Amino acid sequence: MNVITKSQASTKYSFSLVTRLRKLQQKSLEKQSFPISLLLFTHTHLIIPSIFAFRGTTIIIFFRHPQGEASFIIMARPTWVFLQLFTIFAFLHLGIAVSTENPLRQQELDRIAELPGQNFEVKFGHYSGYITVNEESGRALFYWFFEATEDSASKPLVLWLNGGPGCSSIAYGEAEEIGPFHINADGKPVYLNPYSWNEVANVLFLDSPAGVGFSYSNTSSDLMNNGDKRTAEDSLAFLLKWFERFPQFKGRDFYITGESYGGHYVPQLSQAIVRNNLLFKEKSINLKGYMVGNALFDDHHDHVGVFEFLWSxxxxxxxxxxxxNLLCANQSFVHSSASCDEILEVADKEIGNIDHYSIFTPPCSEASSNRLRKRMHMIGRVGERYDPCTEKHSVAYFNLPEVQQALHVDPKFAPSKWETCSYLINGNWKDSAGSVLDIYRELIQAGLRIWVFSGDTDAVLPITSTRYSVDALKLPVIGSWRPWYDGGQVGGWIQEYEGVTLVSVRGAGHEVPLHQPKLALQLIKSFLAGNSLSPLQLHSDT
Known part of the structure; x- marks a missing residue:
């Protein structure tokens, strides 16, 4: 058993205590004294007893913590039991943590047996839980991981990040876009998504930063001080620890995907990984590339593209x-001026009651108004099963206590009400890059595979914005603009540059996998394989 201490003196003390406990256990076994079973679950937080049970002359005391475990079985006479417990409490009070976390053991503790409302079997394993990314403040990020449906050991690993900032990747990415479990209209039960991306890869969803979804911080001020920089740092810390917990994926081909404000998260995290790999080769992550959809690239070019789309x-x-164009074109997407907000409200009234995230599909009646103005603060919202009210279904399902228990949500840190997006996080966002184009240039030079895709019915971050931003990179064109096909039908259009591939998805809104799930699956297949999307094979009518 490993004993982690804060000083040399406390190290000696902790080892002596462990030795004493072991001797105590052996001595009591020899004397056949009254048993006490003591489980210590320790990591980085204050440890307190959670269960006391008395069974005749047997006292059972449990200490629980979701991050790790250690165990002692102490055989003791009741007359001096509490003296020994006092010694243990003193040991813990000194800030000495007994750590015995076995990565594979913790991995198994994170395994999900079955979801409430799941009336079918699946042929893949899935896991969820927390990983602490900052010990001092107690920031911990929540994840949900799905193995590939077949041949998981050879498939790549894909991380999905939603944006906001402040929106949950589990609420959107998993529950209504690319995840295997989607939610029916009544919030229960779940059904299996036939176009889930774990058909072609192992898929990891991360709620980031702390304060989003089930991710939390023990330091309340953290929730008021999130921003691009810390989100990238914490996400990198998460990945490094996640690979320790899932060592079988170390060295696996790794890709990052996302959408919307994920247009910041994805390249910023990719940059952090590339730079970390140069500094710490022994902790390198085998990042091969990234792909983002309807992404925020550059405040100026994206604004110009939005306004052109709305007008055209x-x-x-x-x-x-x-x-x-006069008042907003040079404004930040996250921190805009009062005059810009005023003209956005005028535009919102002119547009009327439509879904700005997918202008040709019916809006959800309870959430459709005033969305253009809100998009300046919440960047982030037709397929075979399109439902404009999918967010409502997620809220109903993930607030169920039995669902949170199945997902290993710690009730001590669970939000009083789980929400798809946190307006507290969004409204207090501290730093937002005005452009990530320089990051693209750096990562193109690093040799990453980079694709950007865009649903062509999105008015929030439309195809025109993406085209203006990609054009600003001034990359040589290596493949002419052409349509791509799925089942003989045009799926969209594609333009290949030196270092970046631009893809449009026909008939899709802001969330491409929600509106066009089949086309989105074709997209990720081609991206992972490094293949261009299919051109049409023309056939004779005769």
Whole structure:
């Protein structure tokens, strides 16, 4: 058993205590004294007894913590039991942590047996839990991981990140986009998504930063001080520890994917990994590339693209179009001026009651109004099973106590009400890069495979924004603009540059896998394989 201490003196003390406990256990066994079973679950937090049980002359005391475990069985006479317990409490009070976390053991503790409302069997394992990314403040990020449906040992690992900032990757990415478990209209039961990306890869969903979804911090001020920089740092810390918990995936081909404000998260985390690999080769992550959809790239070019899309689709007036370009084109997407917000409200009234995230599909009646103005603060919202109210279903399901228990959510840190997006996080975002184009240039030079895709009915971060931002990279064109096909039908259009591939997805909104799940699965297959999307094979009519 490993004993982690804060000083040489406490190290000596801790080893002596462990030795004493072991001798005590052996001595009491020889004397056949009254038993006490003591389980110590320790990691980095204060340890307190959670269960006391008395069975005749047997006293059972349990100490629980979700991050690790150690165990002693002490055989003792009741007359001096509490003296020994006092010694243990003193040991813990000194800040000495007994750590025996076995990565594979913790991995198994994170395994999910079955979800409430799941009336079918699955042929893949899945896991969820916390990983502490900052010991001092107690920041811990929540994840949900799915093995590939077949041949998991040889498939790549894909991380999915939603944006916001402040929105849950589990709420969106897992429960309504690329995950295997989607939620029915009544919040229960779940059903199996036939277009889940774990058909082609092992898929990891991360709620980041702390304060989003089930991720938490023991330091309340953390929730008021999130930003791009710390999110990338914490996400890197998460991955390094996650690979320790799942060592079978070390060295596996690794890709990062996401959408919306994930247009910041994905390249920023990729940059952090590439730089960390150069500094610490023994902790390197085998990052091969990344892919982002309807992504925030560059505040200026993205704004110009949004306003052009709204005007060219006939959603706003000529005058409002001119004012938007005048007052907002050079503003931040996250921290905009009062004058910009005012003209956005004018544009919102002109657009009317439609879903800005997918302009040709019906809106959810309870959440459809005033969305253009909100998109400045919440960047992040038709397929065979399109439902405009999917967020409501997630809220109903993930607030069920039995669901949280199945997902290993610690009730001490669970939010009083789980939400798809945190307006507290979003409204207090501290740093947001005005552009990530320089990061793209750095990562192109690093040799990463980079694809950007865009649903063509999104008015929040539309295809026009993506095209303007990619054009600003000034990359040589290596493949002409052409349509790509799925089942003989146009799936979208593709343009290949030196270092970046741009793909549009026909008939999809802001969340491409929600609106066009089959096309999205074709997209990830081609990306992972490094193949261009299929051109049409023309056949004769005769």
């Amino acid at each position: 689709t006939g959603l706003i007036s000529d005058q409002t179009y001119k004012q938007l």
